[in-house]
Amino acid sequence: MGNYSKLMPYSCYELGHCWHHSCSTASLEICIVAFIESCKIYGVVYFLTTLVNARKLSLKYARKVLRNYLTSVCFLTVNGFGYIGLFCIIRHLLGHINILTASFVPGFMASATAIMVERPERRALLAIYCLNVATECLWNSLVGHGYVRSIPRGEIIIFSLSMAMMGYFFRSPRPAGRLIHSLLLLFLGRGECGAMISERAAATSNSLPPAPPHSHPQSWVRHHLCITVLVTKWLFSPFIGKHRLCPHRGGCIPNFLATAGRGFVEGYLIQLGVRILPSIFSLLRHPSKLVPLFVHPNNTKAGIFLAWFTAVFKGTCCVGRWWTGREEASHGALAGALAGFSMYWYPAHSMALYIMWKVLESMYEKGCNQGYLPRIPYSIELLYSLAVGYLFHIAVMEKHYLKGSYWRFLSRLTWGRLHEYNRHLLPYGLGSAQDFQGWWPPYDLNYISEEVRHLTLQHWAKEQL
Incomplete structure (x- = not known):
């Protein structure tokens, strides 16, 4: 296990946006790519929503759908663009990269900014979904590191x-x-x-027949016959x-x-x-x-x-x-x-976790409405930001624990740019590069340090053997 306090002196180009040496150009590329994919993703979502609500279709409703669609597109674009942009800004301000600023902090800050762009009525839905995925990934990580034991059929x-x-x-x-x-x-x-x-219950209480009068004891045979009939009927x-x-x-x-x-x-x-x-x-x-x-x-x-x-x-x-x-x-x-x-x-782990979080959300909301629990300001936005920040962190540090569908989503949103993060340089002993063996960024040697240049030439030499 590596030392988590280690600082990495690498540049943004060497570690993060390895596809282009310029921070501004790399960020602009992600912005354009994320916008295009967001238009596609939410285009399908809002088209299906419009079909379901076809009876409400009118010019006013169409304007509302278009406004909501553009808002969601901006939300997802800001989330993708903000991640790489803030990664570069934080690296330039600190002069180094550490285990938190390598992915979690820019992911958290980008998500906090993006969720404020999205409509308030959609924030809880997004937060619960991302919290659900993050919980599954966290559990996989804890099991993988031996902190907890896997529970067979725990989803039941x-x-x-x-x-x-x-x-x-x-x-x-x-x-x-x-x-x-x-x-x-x-x-x-x-x-x-x-x-x-x-x-x-109200209807039944108003229509109950009066109780029968008390009858005299019957004969022994008739008494047991009545009991038999009643038990059989029951x-x-x-x-x-x-x-x-x-x-x-x-x-x-x-x-x-x-x-x-x-x-x-x-x-x-x-x-x-x-x-x-x-x-x-x-x-x-x-x-x-x-x-x-x-x-x-x-x-x-x-x-x-x-x-x-x-x-x-x-x-x-x-x-x-x-x-x-x-x-x-x-x-x-x-x-x-x-x-x-x-x-x-x-078996469906995601469904079980989603229902669990929805139950907890419902209980918290009920407790707040009845005055038993305090209502925490911006709790939904905070949960979303923490969950997505952790998902960005796990996508870089321990991608093998990330849920496959979410990795495919991130890859689609960035056109595979997240794959080009050079995980081989991470010194924390988390097996970050185990899913990327044999891959090395195609660096421009004019924009990398001597240390990274040496590692690059070594890798290219191995490929030629």
Whole structure:
């Protein structure tokens, strides 16, 4: 393990923007490239958003979408351009580069500037997403360094605990977290949500029949016959009927099976759509590639995931009503915990972590609204800046721990310029260059120091052998 206090006397060209010796030219290149890619990325996002909201389409709405689109483009451009620009400014001010200014500090400062450009209503969404990715990368790094042990199928535990909280909030009169609540409404329906439970409870209390008068003891045979009939009815009533508080039609068991079947079909189709949409132009040219997409095993896994999640959640709520005779928000906690085991069939670390952070965000927001927790000014912006700063840091220092999809995103945003960071010069013993063996920047020898010139000539000599 290297000494983290080491200072690097290298220039910006030698370490960071190795594709051009001029700081201003390199920064301008990144600005142009980031702007072009941002236009493409957000062009697709806002086009799909416009299609979803086609009913609202008008000149006023089109202007709003265009304004929001340009704002998001500027946000992402500032984030990419600011990173390399601030890297150079900090290096010139300090006269050296250290483990923090090599990537984290410029990444943090660029992100703090960029997030203030973006619309306030999108900041929380961006912060949670980047915090989710950063958490996964941090965990991978801690496991890789031996500080913690990897937990087999740990995503199931995270997802179950998170869904236990969301299940409780979902069945409460005042739900927490609009996004997750909307998704649960989409897949579970309104029947199990807190607002409908309150309505049913009010309607039921007004329509309960009067209690039957006390009857005299029956004969021994008739008494036990009545008990047998009642127990049999309690055991088999879910097959032939439903509890008076249940929102569904027909028996609970048939509803459970129907929910599972519908969930499987929905999960299968969603996963199929996710695989088809990115390849739609390729499929138009080569229709034969469509067949493997239909039989891909992930489609079936996604179907089982959603079938388990929806059926077990609703089924557990039904069992709670039969067992206690009333509606309870705590039934939602148990239902969410059991439904969370659906992650066994479709492991998704990112989904589990995202739900976890959304739950924590919802609990914090609820605590602030009720006066139990202080509202920290600019907490969303700070979280985003820390998360993205760390992601830039890990992309340079320990790229092998960075999530593959995020590395591809950074590579696309910079047209591969981040790949040209000379990680071979980093002295911290973190294996920074292990994914870049055999690569060395094509330096202009007129703009590098004697030390780097010597290393460059050595590398070129090895390539010629």
